[in-house]
Amino acid sequence: MKISRELKTGIVSVSVIALFIWGYNFMKGLNLFDGQLKTYYTEYNNVQGLNTASVVTINGVDVGKVVDIKFNKDPKKRGQLIVEFSVVNDFQFSKKSVAKIYSASLMGGKSLAIIPSYEGEMAVPGDNLKGEIESDIFSSVTEKLNPLQAKVEHVIVSADSLMTGLNNTLDYEARENVKLSLERLNVSILNIQDLTVSLNKMVQKNGDKLESTLSNAEVLTANLAKLSDTLVNANFGVTVKNLETSIASINSILANLEAGEGTMGKLLTDDEMYLNLTNASKELEELLREVKLHPKRFVHLSVFGKKDKGYNPEVEPEQENKE
Structure with a gap:
């Protein structure tokens, strides 16, 4: 049987159209030879480079493709992106599962991972899952460096303002004074270094004497410690009590003297x-x-039996002498 040219042309045309349709859907992440597709949705403010035909994974296993990415037409959610993705696998997960964009490689390729949850009602095709974005290394570094960069810029501006203020405040004479002060400070540092060298030489020269002095000080400290122990162990209670008794007796004697009691008291009062x-x-x-x-x-x-004349106070001493 001879096939006409028209039939051949029709068969080739249909094959090309079918191949084109299959290729178009394959580029969109849809495979017509796979089973029934389950389509889900999620929303992001920024898809971080996610595109159609990006892989969808569950626990690291490829289970589908990203079908479409389009802007939300709701005026209240203007600028947000709706991501449509398909899942071929029959794996069940709940509506509390999370669709997270992550970096599939260091080259920057993005994929979509479903973080499954098994609590609550199971998800059905057409449901919206919560969308999240996992920070990659470069994003994390950038997020941490941005505040640091702002602080560094602020510090630089402040330092520039400070230097400008100093230049405006310090005139030529003030700058010269600062320079002279720094030179004097340098001289002082050199003097301290010389003094340190001299002290080191003195210590090295008089090392034996210093060692002897320290030994004597150690012996003196030990003797003081022994004396302290002796004083601690002494019977201070009896001594203090006797001293208090003596002081009380002295106070009693003084009180009697002040009161005029006794001979000494009467003499005093x-x-x-x-x-x-x-x-x-x-x-x-x-x-x-x-x-x-x-x-x-x-x-x-x-002596010779002379009679005693007795004492007469009216007789003058001179007459007595004559007799």
Whole structure:
């Protein structure tokens, strides 16, 4: 049987159209030879480079493709993107599952992973899942560097303003003074270094003496420690008690003296007794003077039996001497 040219042309045309339709759907992530597709939706503010035909995975297993990405037509959600993806596998997950965009490789390719949840009502085709974006290494670094960059820029601006203010504040004379102060500070540092060197030489030269001094100090410290132990172990209670008793006795004696009790108290407080003692002392002094000047009036010696004439106070001392 001979096939006409027209039939051949029709068969080729249909084959080309079918191949074109299959290729178009395959590029969109749809395979006409797969079973019934389950289509789900999710929303993002930014898809981070996700495109149609990107792989959809569950626990690392490819289960579908991203079918379409389009803008939300709702005026309240203007600018948000609706991602439509298909799942071929019969794996069941709930409506609380999360569709997360992640980096499939370091080259920047993006894929969509379903983080399954098994709580609540199971998801059915056409449901909307919560969308999330996983930060990759570069995004994390960028997010952390952006605030740091802002702070560094602020610090640079502040430092520039400070330097400008210093330049405006410090005139030529002030700058020269600052320069002179720095030079003096440098000289002081050099002097301190020289002093340190001198001290090191002194320590090295007098090392034996310093060691001997430290040894003596150690011995002195040990002796003081022993003395402290001795004082601690001494019976201070009895000593203090005896001292308190003695002080109480002295206070009692002083109180009696102040009250005029006893001979010493009367001497200290009785004016009449003091005057009597003073007068008696004066009379005794006059008596001793009289005995010294006229001993014959008080002492009579008769060696040869001479009669004692007795004492006559009216007779002058000169006449007595003549006799």
